Amino acid sequence: MISQKHPELAEIFNKDEARVNWHDDTLWWIRAKRDKAAHGISEWELLRETASQLKNNVLSNLHEYLIQFEANAKANGIHVHWAADAKEHNQIVLSLLQKKGITQMVKSKSMLTEECHLNDYLEKNGIDVIDSDLGERIVQLAKEPPSHIVLPCIHKKKEEIGQIFHEHLGTAAGVSDPQVLTETARIHLRETFLTRRSALTGVNFAVAETGEFVVCTNEGNADMGAHLAEIHIASMGIEKLIPKKKHLSVFLRLLTRSATGQPITTYSSHFKKPRPGQEMHLVLVDNGRSIQLGRESFRNSLKCIRCGACMNTCPVYRRSGGHSYHNAIAGPIGAILAPNLDMKEYADLPFASTLCGSCTHVCPVKIDIHDQLYKWRQVIVKEGYVPASKTMAMKIMDFTLSSPTRFKLAGKVGRWTLKNAGFTLNNKFNPWFKNREMPEAPKESFTEWYQRNHKDNL
């Protein structure tokens, strides 16, 4: 249980204003690149609507599609496993490695494995795991979780990355040129790909019709790992299905443009059958997804294709950083997925938002994110996961506002206090006052003005 929640973590993040500006500018720039790419496709909104309807169709027929997918995948020679939760997923992966006497694995990006804390589990069981995505490798060496689902070390400056490489990969101190650092990682990881017998990848899309799955990368690390390994394990959330192969056209047009503004990732690899002599395994993971599917207000969160566009556009995420969400998946989508897994731990996340709605409208599959944030708030309060002080304050507010007399009195008192006892509000105990002046007290309310002037003026 993390004790510090989003408000405290965000406050710490905001102590270094220059850094917040840098983080915010960088992510806004990515949002701008997304806009540019989307503007290049006049049918963009039609694509979003189509993708949204496809995912609605998938979720409402998930049972059938999963059975179809499993049958087709098996017919292709892929071993299919089912994991009810994170623990079972991790156990399945471990046993597959142990069966072959493997103690080293190379992994390409999989947010699902972050969710399952796979790396920690494998390490505790004697398996050495190297994350091959450059951003993931950096945070792995730094012993931190990724802060963004697509850009794992967006929170790190190149000098910091240079220092990490100096400590762990032998580059000279003070080297921070991205070209040099990337070359270092290329050589280091090439060695890893060539010497590891097992590779684990995520799954971007799995096709029910054909039993194949697609893995998208810019770096080529998923392919380098998989094509050199004796055993390729693919970890997949059960919601990652799409009905037919042709539907990939819609999703592959939307995914990377939404994520980084690129027209497509460098590699969109379709894995259908294992390489001759290779074992290919796919682990289907539930871990709370079937529960979320049953939540009418929140099931649409399962449409997510993990593009990260919501994070890039979120003015709160950009100014608080992914680690403030203390969850594998941060930002707006994280805030509507996480409470399903642990409402107490993640009760703060749906409140880390102004409900501005920007996320909903960049989402390529039209998840009603900001509406779900509002609805989660109602659920969390009902379940009792807000502080008693807040409940008290709200009850007082309701009491005051549901009576015209009390409302008018409260207003009078407020104005009087501002005017005559400002010191009670203009101090460090008033959170508003930390960075803002209080409003000035007008001499009368509008109601009082209206009553005075009603028939005469105007």
Place this chain on the structure above:
Amino acid sequence: MRVGLFIPCYVNQFYPNAAIATLKLLKQLGVDVVYPLNQTCCGQPMANSGFEHLTKGCDELFVANFAEFDYIVSPSGSCVLHIKDHLHDDQHPEKATHIRHHVYELVEFLTDVLKVETLNATFPFKVGLHQSCHGQRGLHLSQMSELIAKPFSKPMQLLNLVKGIEMVQLTRPDECCGFGGTFCVAEEAVSSKMGKDRVEDHLVNGAEYITAADMSCLMHMEGILKRKNSKVKVLHIAEILTAAHD
């Protein structure tokens, strides 16, 4: 056509000038406006904080005060959106429905119902328009930058009718100001940083006044401007649309 004027609770108590300007504007346009004296609040502060179940009192009062009008108009995008989405009354469901279908934010009432094409206002200053989120993305007062769609802006349409006004171009035209209701104190650090950045965008682009259709955003930005000892002032859009300058 009888219009019921709905004034947001905090505007009533702390920013009466915005309400006075709204009333003045509607009267100038020949609208038969009535101001129910016993109105309080739309209930949004509690609902957005997760306490929807405590808004029954506000809902009932709202229905009692406003059900009789042909239109209900308010100088607040977020309050109007809240009423549209959430007003309900178990005793009088049809009254609540009537209100939900006839409640308008001030700007959209002028452009869509009154179809205003001229205004007798003068405001020879540089003005930055802040696009309040609920009005923009919720009520579609203007096109949001997220969508690949035709641009339009109802507030801008009205502001362009004001003589002498110069609208400044912002770097991020529709980013949230960070007020967000109780968010402004519950997540104070991020809220004030968002406000600071929003204000900075206006300052860097030369605004002398910041305007919006929502006083809550302006209250938050004003707090930051005053802390900076800035000469820039905030004005509700109604105040600019009724401005007379000699």
Place this chain on the structure above:
Amino acid sequence: MSREKILAAILNNQPESTEMPADLSFGSKSKEEVTAKFIEMITLIGGNVIMINDIAEINDYVSSNFNAADELITFVPELAHYPSFTGLEKPHQFVSTEFAVFQPHFAVAENGAVWITEDLMGHRVLPFICQHLGMLVRKDNIVANMHEAYQIIESHDYGFGTFIAGPSKTADIEQSLVLGAHGARSMTVFLM
């Protein structure tokens, strides 16, 4: 068994079935438009385009740009370095491949990608493990967008297939784009 448990939970929780949307298709574009767009996109994503009139020109490119000592593979039967694979090769033996050229099925104009399946790769790892990558694309084989692409792929069967759009890349270090991550450092499209 987890499988049964999961499927039962899903069956119980999934909502009323909703319809699948209509397939998308967009008006046809001229060959010139499509070719021009492809060239624009492949350049934007960090690839190079070399116009050729004859396949043999690729041999010239190879000899001018690479040394005799470099390991070169051209998986195009007409070209000089066409290998004869038995199918029993281990992927690791290709580790020192300097340059590899392939002939994909087709290219996609909207994003500069080419579609290539296992049978045209020689070995799955080859297009990824080589230091520099070449693709032979014919102007007649460029489609406008991904919808048209999948109309063709519909009928393809393969154990492995991939879209490759330019050289491997990363922007993980302060969003500075670097070409040459773990896959090829460069991609040259020979367009004829």
